[in-house]
Amino acid sequence: MTFSHTETAKQLTVLAENLPDFPLDRTLTFRMVRLAAERLGTNLNQCLKAEGITENLWFALLSLYAAPNRETLPSRMSDLLCLTRTSATRLSDDMVARGWVERGGNAQDRRQTVLKLTEEGEAFIRRMQPEITEKRSPIWAGFDEADHRELQRLLGKLIDNLESQNAEAQEGQEEEEN
Numbered sequence: 001m002t003f004s005h006t007e008t009a010k011q012l013t014v015l016a017e018n019l020p021d022f023p024l025d026r027t028l029t030f031r032m033v034r035l036a037a038e039r040l041g042t043n044l045n046q047c048l049k050a051e052g053i054t055e056n057l058w059f060a061l062l063s064l065y066a067a068p069n070r071e072t073l074p075s076r077m078s079d080l081l082c083l084t085r086t087s088a089t090r091l092s093d094d095m096v097a098r099g100w101v102e103r104g105g106n107a108q109d110r111r112q113t114v115l116k117l118t119e120e121g122e123a124f125i126r127r128m129q130p131e132i133t134e135k136r137s138p139i140w141a142g143f144d145e146a147d148h149r150e151l152q153r154l155l156g157k158l159i160d161n162l163e164s165q166n167a168e169a170q171e172g173q174e175e176e177e178n
Helices: 005-018 024-051 055-066 074-081 085-097 119-140 145-177
Strands: 101-105 113-117
Touching: 005 024, 024 055, 024 119, 055 074, 055 085, 055 113, 055 119, 074 085, 074 113, 085 101
Parallel strands: none
Antiparallel strands: 101 113
């Protein structure tokens, strides 16, 4: 069973009434971001299901499409998509098996493998992108350009804070190890 954001707000308000110093605004924002992210992912995966691919595979293809010369290192793709190296390798294997990506050597460093988008991969992206956009349009009903920019600004601010906190935590952990 899923809860609506209004039910979540009611539940958190009860907590705030019963727990001193409960950060209602922050907690509600966190829950709403989390619910939105989960539902956006579910929605995208439903759009991609007919093609037998997942959100991660789709974004891996898009990252290659956006990369210079339509190629990247697996480690770079892993970092861009916030995936483990193992998950990125599995995605790479899947894309190669489908004929969307080729593996090759790096001219500057022969130890590295480069992933390059094939013509078949580009054609798949060009075919799918309009379909995905059309299927997902209803979820953005009522949002204008200013709404999108404001949401992007706020989420960017949150992501920057999270990255800053993670960097500080890593520095503290490294100091403890020394």
